[in-house]
Amino acid sequence: MPAQDNVQIAPADGKLGVLIPGIGAVSTTFIAGVEAIKRGMAAPIGSLTQLGTIRLGKRTDNRTPKINDFVPLSSLNDLVFGGWDIYEDTAYEAAAHAKVLERTLLDQLKEPLSAIRPMKAVFDRDYVRRIDGPNIKQGATKMEKAEMLMDDIEQFRKTHDCSRLVMIWCASTEVFHRPAAVHQTLSDFECGLMKNDPEISPSQMYAYAALKSGVPFANGAPNLTTDTPALLELARERSLPICGKDFKTGQTFMKTLLAPGLKMRMLGLSGWFSTNILGNRDGEVLEDPGSFKTKEETKLSVLNQILQPQLYPELYKDFYHAVRINYYPPRGDAKEGWDNIDIFGWLGYPMQIKIDFLCRDSILAAPLVLDLVLFLDLAQRSGMRGIQEWLSFYFKAPMTAPGLYPEHDIFIQLMKLKNTLRWMRGEDLITHLGLEYYD
Numbered sequence: 001m002p003a004q005d006n007v008q009i010a011p012a013d014g015k016l017g018v019l020i021p022g023i024g025a026v027s028t029t030f031i032a033g034v035e036a037i038k039r040g041m042a043a044p045i046g047s048l049t050q051l052g053t054i055r056l057g058k059r060t061d062n063r064t065p066k067i068n069d070f071v072p073l074s075s076l077n078d079l080v081f082g083g084w085d086i087y088e089d090t091a092y093e094a095a096a097h098a099k100v101l102e103r104t105l106l107d108q109l110k111e112p113l114s115a116i117r118p119m120k121a122v123f124d125r126d127y128v129r130r131i132d133g134p135n136i137k138q139g140a141t142k143m144e145k146a147e148m149l150m151d152d153i154e155q156f157r158k159t160h161d162c163s164r165l166v167m168i169w170c171a172s173t174e175v176f177h178r179p180a181a182v183h184q185t186l187s188d189f190e191c192g193l194m195k196n197d198p199e200i201s202p203s204q205m206y207a208y209a210a211l212k213s214g215v216p217f218a219n220g221a222p223n224l225t226t227d228t229p230a231l232l233e234l235a236r237e238r239s240l241p242i243c244g245k246d247f248k249t250g251q252t253f254m255k256t257l258l259a260p261g262l263k264m265r266m267l268g269l270s271g272w273f274s275t276n277i278l279g280n281r282d283g284e285v286l287e288d289p290g291s292f293k294t295k296e297e298t299k300l301s302v303l304n305q306i307l308q309p310q311l312y313p314e315l316y317k318d319f320y321h322a323v324r325i326n327y328y329p330p331r332g333d334a335k336e337g338w339d340n341i342d343i344f345g346w347l348g349y350p351m352q353i354k355i356d357f358l359c360r361d362s363i364l365a366a367p368l369v370l371d372l373v374l375f376l377d378l379a380q381r382s383g384m385r386g387i388q389e390w391l392s393f394y395f396k397a398p399m400t401a402p403g404l405y406p407e408h409d410i411f412i413q414l415m416k417l418k419n420t421l422r423w424m425r426g427e428d429l430i431t432h433l434g435l436e437y438y439d
């Protein structure tokens, strides 16, 4: 008998507009990648939506469709891109500046990339201190600037004849700040926008503008942004999905692969020291202690949650965990992340693990942007609103319902993602119990 869907999924017809604050290394690598893939010049390596499969039913059923055959995702040919930046560089110029992709590839994509000219940004040097640029909106109040963003969104929707839009934050990391009084309710927040409350950051104005315009929002950086009662209220009120925060790409990806394994084997941890050197603009912004603190908070939270020292004090009480990021221009986007891990085993005997990940930040991030855009649009067409915890798989600091601790273990995150897709399509959830094979 065919499975009965648990949710009504509207078809993915028409153009899907992808609106991106931040036309920098990650977003241009993502856009150029999609354009290259559409032209058959490259393969979508690293993208679960494009290459992943999903097992359905019993192991003996042999049903393992590709994810994008199982759920109706937008086709890459239907994606159109736009964005905002404080610099006037087109996506072609910004990609050339970022030096992630080879010039020969970029030159073949010059036409679509040059057509993407960033709209004027909402920017505040109190939130991102190390950079400044000429392409910035002027307005008397934060509400006025948010309204200008809403006009941009509507203009984009019309010009590109989009049937749906999603917004994904790929701009610089803002300085650390905690939810304040102005973030408590939507009416407090709107009052704060009109009164220019200093606690409202630019990313929150973009998120507000998106949600007010009926556009789902994802946050690729660790900024507070939608992680506040006011914006959660708006997302629920407008029935829109949101997710974040901070793409899980390099070192934290490695951490969430390895730490669950150590815990599974009941191996102890006395220290984990992580250092990074990187030389892109992201690294330059993260030199500022305020922006670094935002990043540090998300990077540090992961191990405690996975290892649960309160449940396993003899293994994980008081382990030392430090994360350093150093701006080192010669490396550009080719980051090097070193981890020194001091573990202990049987009878407390010490051992060490060293990881030296010579990675490419934006090459790792781009497929996550693609998957998030497609899944967030799927969530919207399925009527799923508020925080999309099933997308935790992509984030260093997954958003969760208030009072719920985030799940960082990447294996659990993937199972949750796939079970959510199975649930949407009315398929049995897979528990891996498997007793039926031995009856």
Ligand SMILES: NC(=O)c1ccc[n+]([C@@H]2O[C@H](COP(=O)([O-])OP(=O)(O)OC[C@H]3O[C@@H](n4cnc5c(N)ncnc54)[C@H](O)[C@@H]3O)[C@@H](O)[C@H]2O)c1
Pocket (backbone or CB within 6 Å): 021, 022, 023, 024, 025, 026, 027, 084, 085, 086, 087, 098, 121, 122, 123, 124, 128, 131, 133, 169, 170, 171, 172, 173, 174, 202, 203, 220, 221, 222, 246, 247, 248, 249, 250, 280, 281, 282, 361, 362, 364, 365
């Ligand atoms: N690459 C990764 O692996 C990775 C992983 C996790 C998170 N991130 C986050 O993704 C974001 C983008 O990274 P990137 O390497 O592309 O950085 P980038 O510096 O190359 O690009 C960010 C762009 O945002 C622009 N910008 C800053 N404030 C803005 C604003 N208010 N409005 C519009 N534009 C604004 C900057 O001018 C810059 O061009 C950063 O916050 C980074 O921390 C990246």
